[in-house]
Amino acid sequence: MSKQTDAGLAIDTGRVFDLHCPPLTMGVGARRQLPEILRDFGERVFIVADPGITKQPIFQETHQQLLDSGFQTQIFSKLTPDPPIEDVLACAEVARAFEPAVFLGVGGGSTLDITKVAAILVGDSPAVEEMFGINLIPHPGIPTVLVPTTAGTGSEVTPIAVLSDETNQLKKGLVSPYLLANRALVDPEFCLTLPAAPTAYTGMDTLTHAIEAYTNRFAVPLIDALAIEAVRLVATFLEPAVHDGNDLNARYAMSRASVLGGLCLGPVNTAAVHALAYPLGGRFHVPHGVANSLLMPHVLRFNYPAVEERFQALAVAVETNDLVTFVETLSAKVGTDRSLREFKVQASDLPSMARDAMQVTRLLKNNPRTFSEEDALAIYEAAF
Ligand SMILES: [Fe+2]
Structure with missing residues (x-):
């Protein structure tokens, strides 16, 4: 039982999912x-x-x-x-x-x-x-x-x-x-002292959660609503939070985005960006959000043909024509547009990284386009 949604991705309308959330107390103070x-x-x-x-x-x-x-x-x-x-x-x-x-x-x-x-x-x-x-x-x-x-x-x-x-x-x-x-x-006031760099890369992690949930093979409409709002919040408020850590309005908006992005993970979860980021964190200690950030444009380009209309829906939400360019531009503005070689990754490391990433089947199965080890290697080469 499936049908084409207004955003274009075929969704199994019969899929039953669980959304668990702890009782949440949220707000300034x-x-x-x-x-x-x-x-x-x-x-x-x-x-x-x-x-x-x-x-x-x-x-x-x-x-x-x-x-x-x-x-x-x-x-x-x-x-x-x-x-x-x-x-x-x-x-x-x-x-x-x-x-x-x-x-x-x-x-x-x-x-x-x-x-x-x-x-x-x-x-x-x-x-x-x-x-x-x-x-x-x-x-x-x-x-x-x-x-x-x-x-x-x-x-x-x-x-x-x-x-x-x-x-x-x-x-x-x-x-x-x-x-x-x-x-x-x-309480967003806990984030006020967070320096610019971790503000940027943790915010890009939130963005990755939301984009990977929205363009996921197992996307569900209720979670779509959370994901698209998280993407919109990051698009509007990450840069202000990075450039002025004391901007409480931006901090609160990013805290909301983070919770919304987190709620996407239980029922839907992430996909190839996170799978490919794992070896970068495990072997080269690249901060998780930076790893996602530097891989995301390449994975999105790869995924584009499989979920074109979903990408367009996200582009509309952030008032741009092209989601991949938007991600690259935001990443450059907040300083997470890095390359693998900056983290002492050697070209000779890439094949074993691709092999390791293919072990993360619990996330790769979610990717809207089927991923091979050759595809993983090509992504790493593009991000090198
Ligand atoms: Fe993450």
Whole structure:
């Protein structure tokens, strides 16, 4: 049972999907509701936080508010960028000794992902390596409350966590309803101190989520509505947020885009851009949003013939004639128009990267145009 939608992509109208979203508290100053939210879970709060955010007054004031409200806390912030599995194991071990009632994650996407997985590992669970993949987590962990400080991966509303497997030099995903936060709290004021570069690349990640969901083989109309609004918000507000970090209006708009983009990931998810970005993160530590950004125009060009009318619908939403040019121009304006060679990738690395990317079948299956290893190599060569 399928039909052509007004945007042109054949959609299986019989497809049943699940959209899970944690209860979400959102708005400027929303952080003041944290004590009330945490009280539902207990007094002992294990906080996993970006090392950068722990130095910021906004974090310190929020933490003090918890102490003043009678909570007992422990902060874990020994986290490296692109955190390896060892960071999650260390986090879980420290947490186990603290015996938390609840985990509070405060940070960017990696920190929130670590919080989710550590909250599972702190109990009696299989090894992380055995839970990579879809629905391989056997039971829920300790409750989690997630507070993003970027906009963003949208991790605070997704049932997904991505970790770096250093042994195989690959980023790997875990997908499970048990990775969904018990509560999400989005206060755009946490993003005000985020420097321009991570503002740019996390914003481009949001854009990639929305575009890959909208042009996805498994697109569904309800999620289309979220995706197209996320694309529109990024088109309007990413540049202002990058150029003036204190622009609260732009920050709030980007936080909305990030949540909307995150909501696309559970029911629909991303596709080839994210699959090809995995080896860049795992082996060369290219920030996730930059990896997406530098690959996206090439993948979109490849996908264009398969979903031309969908691309046109997105182009109309952002008031341009050509979506690929729009993405390239935005990327150049915010400084994420990089090349692979800038990250010390050698031409001789490209074939093995293409081989690794083809392993990410859980995302490649979503791509609107079937992807071969030769196609992956051609994309890497174009981005080189
Ligand atoms: Fe992403």
